[in-house]
Amino acid sequence: MADVKKVVLAYSGGLDTSVILKWLQDTYNCEVVTFTADLGQGEEVEPARAKAQAMGVKEIYIDDLREEFVRDFVFPMFRANTVYEGEYLLGTSIARPLIAKRLIEIANETGADAISHGATGKGNDQVRFELGAYALKPGVKVIAPWREWDLLSREKLMDYAEKHGIPIERHGKKKSPYSMDANLLHISYEGGVLEDTWTEHEEDMWRWSVSPENAPDQATYLELTYRNGDIVAIDGVEMTPATVLAELNRIGGANGIGRLDIVENRYVGMKSRGCYETPGGTIMLKAHRAIESITLDREVAHLKDELMPKYASLIYTGYWWSPERLMLQQMIDASQVNVNGVVRLKLYKGNVIVTGRKSDDSLFDANIATFEEDGGAYNQADAAGFIKLNALRMRIAASKGRSPL
Numbered sequence: 089m090a091d092v093k094k095v096v097l098a099y100s101g102g103l104d105t106s107v108i109l110k111w112l113q114d115t116y117n118c119e120v121v122t123f124t125a126d127l128g129q130g131e132e133v134e135p136a137r138a139k140a141q142a143m144g145v146k147e148i149y150i151d152d153l154r155e156e157f158v159r160d161f162v163f164p165m166f167r168a169n170t171v172y173e174g175e176y177l178l179g180t181s182i183a184r185p186l187i188a189k190r191l192i193e194i195a196n197e198t199g200a201d202a203i204s205h206g207a208t209g210k211g212n213d214q215v216r217f218e219l220g221a222y223a224l225k226p227g228v229k230v231i232a233p234w235r236e237w238d239l240l241s242r243e244k245l246m247d248y249a250e251k252h253g254i255p256i257e258r259h260g261k262k263k264s265p266y267s268m269d270a271n272l273l274h275i276s277y278e279g280g281v282l283e284d285t286w287t288e289h290e291e292d293m294w295r296w297s298v299s300p301e302n303a304p305d306q307a308t309y310l311e312l313t314y315r316n317g318d319i320v321a322i323d324g325v326e327m328t329p330a331t332v333l334a335e336l337n338r339i340g341g342a343n344g345i346g347r348l349d350i351v352e353n354r355y356v357g358m359k360s361r362g363c364y365e366t367p368g369g370t371i372m373l374k375a376h377r378a379i380e381s382i383t384l385d386r387e388v389a390h391l392k393d394e395l396m397p398k399y400a401s402l403i404y405t406g407y408w409w410s411p412e413r414l415m416l417q418q419m420i421d422a423s424q425v426n427v428n429g430v431v432r433l434k435l436y437k438g439n440v441i442v443t444g445r446k447s448d449d450s451l452f453d454a455n456i457a458t459f460e461e462d463g464g465a466y467n468q469a470d471a472a473g474f475i476k477l478n479a480l481r482m483r484i485a486a487s488k489g490r491s492p493l
Contacts, residue, residue, distance in 0.1 A: 179274025340367025
């Protein structure tokens with residue numbers, strides 16, 4: 089432990105990371121640099137500065153990363169229509185590579201030889217943070233206190249805090265029974281009653297959305313403008329990436345959109361039940377597929393769909409900075425050159441309904457697709473040869489006695 093002289097800690101100012109800060113100082117006898125990220129979690133991050141100063145921290149980083157988060161991480165992921173295990177929009181997963189990147193940048197700026205995080209040894213985040221860190225700085229030392237110490241319960245953490253004069257509140261405001269993570273893309277909820285997979289989640293758990301039953305009886309219409317696969321305007325008003333997502337969260341939440349209750353397969357091997365609130369992301373996924381439906385070539389669209397589960401798995405398991413993810417991203421981004429236009433949506437009681445899509449780059453040709461006279465744009469007789477050629481191998485097999493019946 090003597091080789092660690094300075095460590096950069098991902099620090100929220102909450103109980104866990106406040107205890108970790110003191111534990112690092114005492115256990116490793118090292119200087120601690122704190123890093124607090126504003127990813128749009130909806131809570132003030134500045135109070136972390138005073139808490140860190142009270143613990144003797146000299147170098148304190150508090151960074152507003154909202155625009156970078158949405159522009160360089162969320163938007164690229166949504167260009168691929170990314171969904172893990174058919175449902176999860178990866179709200180926690182996609183934030184971790186940015187935090188890892190910034191931890192390493194600060195380590196380089198301050199001359200630190202280690203980084204530290206508060207992820208537990210049971211979860212995915214330890215993998216995501218550390219894979220990202222090693223990809224960006226191969227020789228960095230990673231300190232994960234939850235894999236080293238014996239403070240394995242909230243009560244033990246509280247006792248440690250009281251013993252070492254760490255300011256915390258043992259009583260007062262009621263604490264949420266859930267383990268929560270929030271950023272501009274989502275809020276996640278785990279633990280508490282959710283650990284029983286048969287127990288329905290509690291209505292008062294949700295923070296961003298009304299229940300579909302209580303959503304307005306009048307539908308809300310939206311028009312989203314796309315440029316190269318990214319939303320650049322809502323109802324004709326141009327916005328930055330972070331502003332787009334924040335506004336979609338507001339509108340979607342008001343219409344009961346984006347609630348999810350799933351059991352997922354963690355990378356470390358266990359199953360975990362979680363509830364996720366992703367109103368803006370739910371709207372973005374539906375709208376992006378709609379604009380792609382008229383602007384992408386058929387085989388390009390199908391190839392993207394085939395590759396998406398692999399891409400989603402890479403993000404979920406922490407391989408954002410891997411060469412294979414970077415390679416896939418180049419291909420995905422190349423597919424988005426003509427994904428331009430406008431999608432019109434109707435939001436109603438938890439539903440996102442596409443009602444229109446238009447683009448100057450549309451491949452939809454009404455003259456060919458029409459059920460009316462097409463003026464010779466498409467010769468229906470050509471279909472006979474097309475069908476016979478595609479049936480040739482099956483006709484040969486059947487003639488050799490290999491009929492499927």
